[in-house]
Amino acid sequence: GAGVSQSPRYKVAKRGQDVALRCDPISGHVSLFWYQQALGQGPEFLTYFQNEAQLDKSGLPSDRFFAERPEGSVSTLKIQRTQQEDSAVYLCASSQGISYEQYFGPGTRLTVT
Amino acid sequence: EDKVVQSPLSLVVHEGDTVTLNCSYEVTNFRSLLWYKQEKKAPTFLFMLTSSGIEKKSGRLSSILDKKELSSILNITATQTGDSAIYLCAVKQNAGGTSYGKLTFGQGTILTVHP
Numbered sequence: 001g002a003g004v005s006q007s008p009r010y011k012v013a014k015r016g017q018d019v020a021l022r023c024d025p026i027s028g029h030v031s032l033f034w035y036q037q038a039l040g041q042g043p044e045f046l047t048y049f050q051n052e053a054q055l056d057k058s059g060l061p062s063d064r065f066f067a068e069r070p071e072g073s074v075s076t077l078k079i080q081r082t083q084q085e086d087s088a089v090y091l092c093a094s095s096q097g098i099s100y101e102q103y104f105g106p107g108t109r110l111t112v113t
Numbered sequence: 114e115d116k117v118v119q120s121p122l123s124l125v126v127h128e129g130d131t132v133t134l135n136c137s138y139e140v141t142n143f144r145s146l147l148w149y150k151q152e153k154k155a156p157t158f159l160f161m162l163t164s165s166g167i168e169k170k171s172g173r174l175s176s177i178l179d180k181k182e183l184s185s186i187l188n189i190t191a192t193q194t195g196d197s198a199i200y201l202c203a204v205k206q207n208a209g210g211t212s213y214g215k216l217t218f219g220q221g222t223i224l225t226v227h228p
Contacts, residue, residue, distance in 0.1 A: 004155070033215060042117075042201055042218030043156070056215065091155070098205075098214035101147060104155040 002026070004105035006092050012111045013082045021077045021108045025094030033102060034067055034077050035091040043091050049075060082112045115140040119202050119219035126192055127227050134187040134222045136202030146178055146185050147216065149201040156201055159187070192226045199223050 005024045013019050025032050030051050035043035036059075046065070048056040051072035060067070064083075069075040079086055089109050093102040117138045126132055138146065145163045149156035160169045162178035162185060169176050173192075178185045189196055203216040 031214065035216075035218075040220070042119075042203070042220045043216070045215045045217070048215055059215075093216075095214070098144075098207075101158045101161050102214075102216060103158065104149075106154040 004092055004094050004103055006090075006105040006108050008108060009106060010109050010111075012113060015082060015084060015112055017082055018078065018080045019082055019110060021079075021090050021110070023075045023077070023092030023094075023105060025073065025075070025092070026103055027073075029094035029096055029103075030072075031095040031097055031102075032069060032075050033093045033095070034075070035093065036061075037089040037091055037107070039088075046077070046090075079110075082110075084112050086110060087112045115204070115206070115217045117202055117204050117217050117219040119200075119222050121222060122220065123223040123225070125225045125227065128193055130192050130226075131188065131190045132192060132224065134189075134200050134202075134224070135184065136186070136219055137182075137184040138202075138204045138217075139183065140204050140206055140217060142207040143180070144205045144207045144214070147203045147205065148176055148185075148187050149203065151199040151201055151221070152197075159200075189224075192224075194226050194228055197224060197226045 032049040034046040037043040045059040049069040064080045066078045089107040091107045092105045095102045120135045148159040160176045165180035199221040202219045
């Protein structure tokens with residue numbers, strides 16, 4: 001496809017469950033970002049990959065959050081032992097590089113009950 | 114701490130009205146300012162502004178950056194119901210350190226256009 005895709009689009013998890021969110025960036029984009037968007041707020045940066053290297057994970061809120069991009073393409077954001085405060089939309093974006101705009105996927109809406 | 118603030122937080126207008134959305138920022142190593150439109154899904158890119166005073170236009174939308182005032186405005190003329198969305202402003206910082214072009218977003222302006 002031409003755009004960034006994410007799956008699943010919706011995820012309901014019981015508190016304490018682990019979840020895995022997938023992002024397929026635009027082909028050839030070296031930069032990949034994850035953002036968390038709480039209800040009524042703008043997206044907040046979580047982590048950044050350049051190809052397969054995770055160069056910035058300063059936005060990850062706790063050590064329960066882990067992201068990987070092993071082959072420099074698809075990325076997975078994993079959240080262990082989910083908590084209610086993890087409920088949010090998780091957005092993935094990709095870019096050709098720092099001088100270019102970021103293109104966003106549709107997001108995964110995570111609800112922790 | 115890097116900060117992006119948008120105003121108003123919400124706006125209700127009628128079709129045909131003109132609206133101005135505001136964005137102000139305080140960030141280190143400013144590189145560019147971006148505007149996105151967010152409906153029920155992915156934020157879609159509208160404009161990227163790097164140079165002060167140069168207006169970017171796309172149809173009924175236009176935007177301009179004022180680096181002296183650390184702000185930007187997004188104008189929408191002759192609004193239509195399809196313009197109803199959240200408009201997000203974001204600032205990109207120069208690479209170096211840990212910025213890597215990550216975006217710092219404002220909280221968004223919710224625009225509702227009634228027929």
